[in-house]
Amino acid sequence: MTDPSATLTVDELAPRLNSATVIDVRAPGEYASGHIPGAHNVPLDRLDDALTALGAATGKGELVVVCASGARSGTACGRLAGQGITATSLEGGTQAWARGGHTLDRPEGARAVWPMERQVRLVAGSLVVLGILLDLAVPGARVLSFLIGGGLVFSALSNTCGMAAVLSKLPYNRRRAGDAGLDATLRRLTQA
Structure with a gap:
């Protein structure tokens, strides 16, 4: 090999x-x-x-x-x-x-187009902040922040990134017409 x-x-x-x-x-x-x-x-x-x-x-x-x-x-x-x-x-x-x-x-x-790592940091950070802010109005919404944090830990341990895979499907990351x-x-x- x-x-x-x-x-x-x-x-x-x-x-x-x-x-x-x-x-x-x-x-x-x-x-x-x-x-x-x-x-x-x-x-x-x-x-x-x-x-x-x-x-x-x-x-x-x-x-x-x-x-x-x-x-x-x-x-x-x-x-x-x-x-x-x-x-x-x-x-x-x-x-x-x-x-x-x-x-x-x-x-x-x-x-x-921003590098994928930067796109992931922006989306993950935004979702963590959103979870914390939503928790002020909807108790328990901070679970979103917990899930994103857990996903980032899994991403680091597995050297994969599900969020990057999803973001790569967005129109601005795809090939041009x-x-x-x-x-x-x-x-x-x-x-x-």
């Missing part, structure tokens, strides 16, 4: 960017906000649909998985390793890439 904890630094990836296949597992809206040049978007929730193409891509060189910070790409590498596909996660993700002075590609007309989508990405991966 391959090592799902293998990582690569920005300084290690930069000189081999042209020979590596970079897979960005963020939601399409996040990807459109700025991605590593040449990266292919395969959202984490669609990773299983891409296993054949990703397996084929590993035969053509190094497979590097990236997200905003490195958390989702680490999860993706673990899932790929479970399928016998060797992949490496970029430490610090696109945030580290940009901090390292490297450019991010942004499609024409793409609007900025006219975007060829995952099928076109998979065709490019198998042809490359």
Whole structure:
């Protein structure tokens, strides 16, 4: 079985960017906000649909998985390793890439979308505050805050996030109209 904890630094990836296949597992809206040049978007929730193409891509060189910070790409590498596909996660993700002075590609007309981690923090924090405030009018409503807190603890322990999965389905996190989508990405991966 391959090592799902293998990582690569920005300084290690930069000189081999042209020979590596970079897979960005963020939601399409996040990807459109700025991605590593040449990266292919395969959202984490669609990773299983891409296993054949990703397996084929590993035969053509190094497979590097990236997200905003490195958390989702680490999860993706673990899932790929479970399928016998060797992949490496970029430490610090696109945030580290940009901090390292490297450019991010942004499609024409793409609007900025917050990284998923920031979206989760906003929604979770808002729901906790809402539960506390509602409890002033409806005794017992603070259970909402308890449930959100429990969900965050489970998310940290399991390295999964149900709230992120739900938020990724919102329209601003989905592909734009006219975007060829995952099928076109998979065709490019198998042809490359």
